[in-house]
Amino acid sequence: MATNATDNGPTQIGATATAPVDGTAAEPPKKFPKGVVLGKDGKPCRSCTSFGAWASQAKATLKTNPDASSTAASTMASAASSSATTLPQRRTDCPADVEQLGRSTWTLLHSIAATYPPAPTPTEQNDLKLFMGLFAKLYPCWVCAEDFQQYIKKEEPKTGSRGEFGNWLCEAHNEVNRKLGKPTFDCSKWQERWRTGWKDGSCD
Structure with missing residues (x-):
């Protein structure tokens, strides 16, 4: 469920960290590579940031703090310095970045839709509304x-x-795709994509 950061809130992309507001002496502003999104605690948020930006963050950390040269940090730094024409290599068992998290989440949600009853009871309808509300609050990318x-709030789940x-x-899903500059999907075909498979039998 990846989306772009909004202008409100403490999110910063390729910016500096916020200074304390309690009157204490502020540390020099810390700069982060473009694309790194900060969490509400002011630290880089892995589940809000793409792998490429996270790798750049690891590389920057090694430059400013050579003692932080753990195997994982070195691997991430190496990935960040790979050619711009090649995607960085990454392990398959790393924490999900914002893109992997989004793809997996949409797969889950569309699969829930595909198995939702054609004529749900009032209890089932209420359960789904409650689930969507809790999901929106607990999603890892804040x-x-x-x-x-x-x-x-604007478009209540139907x-x-x-x-x-x-x-x-x-x-x-299309609304998120539009915000990210991605192609939208023909919603008349959602059941073929997520429930029955394509009419040409290519999923059978």
């Missing part, structure tokens, strides 16, 4: 979470049937 909370929820979720 910038994305706040953005999705705003979206569901849980009256499988088709209704599937279309609502597809439109929500």
